Amino acid sequence: MPTLVELAMLPEPTGEPGGAVPEPSAALGPALVEARLRGEREHGRQLARLLEQARDQGTVQERIVRVVRRLAGALGGMATLTTECGQRLAATPEEAVDMLPVNDLTWDVLSGRLAAAAVEDGAWRIRLIAVGGTPPRAVLTLGLHRPFDEHAAALLSQAAQILALLLEIRGAAVEGEQLLRTVSQLRLAVLQLLMTGQVTAAQRTAEGLRPGLLDAEYARVYIVEGPAAERPALAQECGAAISDRALVVPCPAFDSHLIVVCPVRRPVPGAAHEDRAVEEPLRQMVGARPGHYLGGSGVRPIGEAAGAYGEAVRALAVARFQPERSRLYSPRTGLHEVLEPDAWARWAAGVLHPLDTVPYAARDPLLGTVRLALDFPATAAARILGVSRNTVRARTSRAGALLGLDLTEAADRATAHLALRTARRLPAQGPAPTLDALLAATPVVSWARALLRGLDADRRDLRSTLRAWIAANTHVETTADRLGVHVQTVREHLRSAERLLEQQLLAGGGGVHDLVLAFAALEAAGEAPNATGSRRDSGQARKGQR
Structure with missing residues (x-):
């Protein structure tokens, strides 16, 4: 039996790993074959471990790191993987970053000038090999304290092949993620254009999602609410079910909301069931998920998406109290239905006339911002529109200054x-009524009585709390102080009023506006005292009586 020294003195075999082995001498043949077999078996085990690390366990990045770590561990050295941009994607051990730096030789392999390279650095034997076929490509670097033998060279080459496949998967995943981000940003841009009333721009932009997606005169807005952690999965399922018929956008303001804009192509009277192909899947998704709710707006002109969104929010507040956890916005009788149209239009034209001085290009963004800011806090409106809070406040302040209204006050x-809710703008022909006269009309007073009558189902004096809350500009703490009650008592009264009126109050929005105008209508008719018990002869709700 030859010694290990005698075996080591034998010439290196030629050929590729696993290829034919030259015929050894008769004396050394059995020992050499046995040693070779042991080496091949060990190489097979190491290769199997490399492949095991590359299996579909964890993210692609985690699998890449495991392969590099296994390569270094199997050969007792250090290894790094450098991307085509020169970025370290993996290094083991940590000091490999310093011991195997990115240098000119690395860039030669990255660029394709070299397919592989070998260098000695003191006690280190270092080899670099290209990962992937088309330059620029990644580089796998391996450093050993001993010369590279056939086994080490083969394992390095095979690790490079495994990493090339993983990098290809990683690249495809990155491209897919970039595409998804692009589509998501495009959907958000379309929503923000709709919210600011820029319908034509929104429709043109939506063509990149699906031709004709928003080619409609009307729309209904839905909001699906659920745990924020579940929104990505819900958005994916929702998009798969209805994305060819509606715009699905994760709400930029509220992490628990998913916004769905459903175009309705027929006029409102015939559109009651046109969006059922969108509504039914949404109801089924909500019904199958505890803790999820659905609110939907009425059918409105597509240019009034901001108003429809506000209606959907109000419907969502009601849905939380419904067994089926879903609700469409359907007021008992809306204020807009009982106002005398011509009188309302003349009054609104007088109030909004100063906005005609705003250049046309800036008017739609200004009005869209104000509509949202009247229904939501500045932070939420800013996120929905994709602008800063300061921009929202500046636009709102500018509009208020032009209108002669303080838009930080609930009544104004x-x-x-x-x-802004008027359906048409008429030139001021003849005298416009005052707001008092508009609200004192018999149908409006009847509407106000019917709206507030729901509060009588509660034995507590909710009306006094609500009047005081409005007089305190909807500040709960100030209301509690003026009434001499605990803050929590005021909040409980407001929550009860929300349930009875089916309106959203604490979070602001159209429900507050209707409540303010209902009390103002009764007061204009001489029926309602204010929070202090005296008549309001020129209350804030009657500002802007142009």
Whole structure:
């Protein structure tokens, strides 16, 4: 039996790994074959371990790191993987970053000038090999304290092949993620254009998602609410079910909301069931998921998407109290249905006339911002529109200054909201009524009585709390202080009022505006005292009586 020294003195065999082995001498043949077999078996085990690390366990990045770590561990050295941009994707051990730096030789392999390279650095034997076929490509670097033998060279080459496949998968995943991000950003851009009333721009942009997606005169907005952690999966399922018929966008303001804009192509009277192909899947998704809710707006002109969104939010507030956990916006009788159309239009034209001085290009963004700011806090409106809070506040302040209204006051906000809701703008022909006269009309007073009558189902004096809350500009703490009650008592009264009126109050929005105008209508008719018990002869809700 030859010794290990005698075996080591034998010439290196030629050929590729696993290829034919030259015929050894008769004396050394059995020992050499046995040693070769042991080496091949060990190489097979190491290769199997490399492949095991590359299996589909964890993310692609984690699998890449495991393969590099296994390569270094199997050969007792250090290894790094450098991307085509010169970025370290994996290194083991940590000091390999310093011991195997990115240098000119690395860039030669990255660029394709060299397919592989070998260098000695003191006690280190270093080899670099290209990973992938088309330059620029990644580089796998391996450093050993001993000369590279056939086994080490073969394992390095095979590790490079495994990593090339993983990098290809990683590249495809990155491209897919980039595409998804692009589509998501495009959907958000379309929503933001709709929210600011820029319908033509929104429709043109939506063509990149699906031709004709928003080619409609009307739309209904839905909001699906659920745990924020579940929104990505819900958005994916929702998109798969209805994305060819509606715009599905994760709400930029509220992490628990998913916004769905459903175009309705027929006029409103015949559109009651046109969006059922969208509504039914949404109801089924909500019904199958505890803790999820659905609110939907009425069918409105597509240019009034911001108003439809506000209606969907109000419907969502009601849905939380419904067994089926879904609700479409359907007021008992809306204020807009009982106002005398011509009188309302003349009054609104007078109130909004100063906005005609705003250049046309800036008017739609200004009005869209104000509509959202009247229904939501500045932070939420800013996120929905994709602008800063300062921009929202600046636009709102500018509009308020032009209108002669303080849009930080609840009563003035209700006045502006009512003016912006008018369905048409008429030139001021003849005298415009005052807001008092508009609200004192018999149908409006009847509407106000019917709206507030729901509060009588609660034995507590909710009306006094609500009047005081409005007089305190919807500040709960100030209301509690003026009434001499605990803050929590005021909040409980407001929550009860939300349930009875089926309106959203604490979070702001159209429900507050309707409540302000209902009390103002009764007061204009001489029926309602204010929070202090005296008549309001020129209350804030009657500002802007142009």
